[in-house]
Amino acid sequence: MLDTLMLSRIQFATNISFHILFPTITIALCWFLFYFKIRFDLSQDPIWMRAYRFWVKIFALTFALGVVSGITMSFQFGTNWPGFMEKVGNIAGPLLGYEVLTAFFLEATFLGIMLFGLTRVPSKVHTFAAFMVAVGTSLSAFWILSLNSWMHTPTGFEMRDGVAFPTDWLAIIFNPSFPYRLSHMLLASGITASFFIIGISSYRLLRGDNKRAPKLTLKISLLVAAVLTPLQVFVGDLHGLNTLEHQPQKIAAMEGVWHTQKGAPLLLFAIPDEAQKTNHFEVAIPNMASLILTHDLQGEIKGLNEFEGEHPPVKPVFFAFRIMVGMGMLMIAVAWLGCFYLFKRGTLPNWLLKVTVAMSFSGWIATLAGWYVTEIGRQPYLVSGVLTVKEAGTDIASTNVAISLTLYVITYVVLMAAYLHTIFNMARRAVEIEEITDAEDNRLNPENLNIKEPANA
Amino acid sequence: MLDQSLLAIIFVALMGLSILLYAILDGYDLGVGMLIPLDDDAQSDTMIASIGPFWDANETWMVLAVGLMLIAFPAAHSMVLKALYLPAVLLLIGLIMRGVAFDFRAKAVFSHKPTWNKVFKFGSLIASLSQGYMLGLYIMAFEQTWQAYAFACLSALGVAAAYSFIGACWLVMKTEHQLQQRAISWAKKTGVISFIGILLVSLVNLGLDATIFAKWFSWPNGLWLLPLPIICGLLFCFAFVSLQRLTIHPTLACWHPFMATVGIFSLSFFALGFSFFPDIVPGKLTIWQAVAAPESLSFLFWGAIVVIPTILLYTAFSYRVFWGKVQDLKYY
Secondary structure, three states, rough: OOHHHHHHHHHHHHHHHHHHHHHHHHHHHHHHHHHHHHHHHHOOOOHHHHHHHHHHHHHHHHHHHHHHHHHHHHHHHHHHHHHHHHHHHHHHHHHHHEEEHHHHHHHHHHHHHHHHHOOOOOOHHHHHHHHOOOOOOOHHHHHHHHHHHHHHHHOOOEEOEEEEEEEHHHHOOOOOOOHHHHHHHHHHHHHHHHHHHHHHHHHHHOOOOOOHHHHHHHHHHHHHHHHHHHHHHHHHHHHHHHHHHHHHHHHHHHHHOOOOOOOOOOEEEEEEOOOOOOEEEEEEEEOOHHHHHHHOOOOOOHHHHOOOOOOOHHHHHHHHHHHHHHHHHHHHHHHHHHHHHHHOOOOOHHHHHHHHHHHOOOHHHHHHHHHHHHHHHHOOEEEOOOOOHHHHHHOOOOHHHHHHHHHHHHHHHHHHHHHHHHHHHHHHHHHHHOOOHHHHHHHHHHHHHHHOOOOOO | OOHHHHHHHHHHHHHHHHHHHHHHHHHHHHHHHOOOOHHHHHHHHHHHHHEEEHHHHHHHHHHHHHHHHHHOOOOOOOHHHHOOHHHHOOOOOOHHHHHEEEEEEEEOOOOHHHHHHHHHHHHHHHHHHHHHHHHHHHHOOOOOOOOHHHHHHHHHHHHHHHHHHHHHHHHHHHHHHHHHHHHHHHHHHHHHHHHHHHHHHHHHHHHHOOOHHHHHOOOOOOHHHHHHHHHHHHHHHHHHHHHHHHOOOOOOOOOOHHHHHHHHHHHHHHHHHHHHEEEOOOEEHHHHHHHHOHHHHHHHOOOOOHHHHHHHHHOOOOOOHHOOOOOOOOOO
């Protein structure tokens, strides 16, 4: 049987992997919704309202999954990782506290008005509620990524009797890797949400939906994806340079560099071998890694040999990095190709629609792979140089963790199946609904609803 | 920077406030969840519509309460949640079930709806029972005896009954006609059980612990505290009288029973808090021993005094938006 520490690690990894999927969509999706609603307010064109109405339902479902899976994590800090709070709680605590105070309540409260208040408040107040939800989710990302980045590049504290005490809160919040990690994550969310909207819109078109709304959402999300994907490469590069500066052992694992070398090659493929400290089946572009990372063909890259016993497991970091980059490249290609067809023919060919449906959740794969690179890349530390994962572990009985892990896994599998089933089901039902006539559009206009319609009609 | 012992008081008060708000707010929506009648689809819809815009924000008070304990009293957080590990996991699974069922039931293909209704009801029940069980074990200072477990089970039923009571009173306030009458009869039944539950928990609490007994019955403390149980009893009477009147005049001050339950919850919570203060883990750890570094708490404190009133303000706004009897809940 696995020990408590290993089970706790698996449990936390499972929880956070499941959880991250939903905020990754909602952080950006609510900005899309806010945009749809604003456009409706400005133009009164019902098509924007239709786009809003369809996507707000999917947003609500995704948001709910994010909320419930997020709550489980706040319990685990104390139960499974008491060492974390004992040693760095003085810093992690307030950051988590500010997240709850400034972000959670904001999004949860205005969500009620955003989802159900359209007929109860003036349209502008409703738009404001949608804006507040969007601000809340982004603020939430701000605080969580601040804490997470601090764990990678801790600053602004001093150690007294083995416990971290804050000395400079600005330095803690805006720690060296935070700006890069935050922008990388926000862009990841933008891209994930775009591909999600592209995929589901394409799915509706493929099922014979002739309405204007899915064509509109497809167009907007394709444009957003086409802009954000290359931007992500740029930000990702900056993030990589920052990592090289602060966590060179992570870069060495990502690039599979076993020994410090000048003019390191870029490995397109290889199988790292930790026992022999070498790579097999290398497919490489000479000097390219040095060029990318140091902007110099002969630049020196520190190898794993300099971090004996202090570097992360190489294989998962190495492969996860390639999956993330590969998925990113594929997404750039599809987004640009889609835009090309959109401008040339006004529509996408069927084969490309099928490709985009298949890629509805490609953002999830890239994001998860990215998170594994950065989180496994921090091993064996939980807080770089301050606290190892092992030191943070709990002493509760492994049976208890085994039971909780089993329960979580079952719950998550059922939820994921129900989620995917429901999303595509909603898309199919949207196809079957007839185009709303103009008369009905007027009726559904919230301004009219407010005045004319009796509440229970 | 503020003084550490003052910060301990401030943060335990904030934690108390969020636990109380959680018990009232999520209490009524968990209660409504448990009361979902599986025989009447329209009534289930109305009931769920009555809590739809609020449940998410209600639940956030628990996140804040647990968060504050984690931040301000990390040693207590770890000790409490380690002792309550499995019931806490059950609580979370229950909350997950009802949280997602709420959304899935509205979106699932038609035939799946009854299933999600059951998940919603069952999830609410599990969450309430496990909260009561955790409270019971906490009161018993996490003793591992059969008496402690028996008391925890009793407390589980008590909390589930109390949540159903406040949930039923919420429905009396928010619904009309047949459903309102049904809610009145639910409120009466669960009210009686809650009354017995509170009485039993208080007696056991007093009987088991000499220091708590002394706190309540020493002179002059006892005199100051005497109004507490008396007002609590009066509130129960008031709730029953107004429920009785509502069966005949369903529109007359339908918010009275709910306000009475809010009063009962607040007084019971205050009594419980008073019994244990200044311990944060009964008999093991006081707030002074468990409090975190003043550097951290000061930083959070200044934010909290700005943000918490703001939260209360926009929460009030949201309740005002959805004021009055329930209307159909539709995603527009």
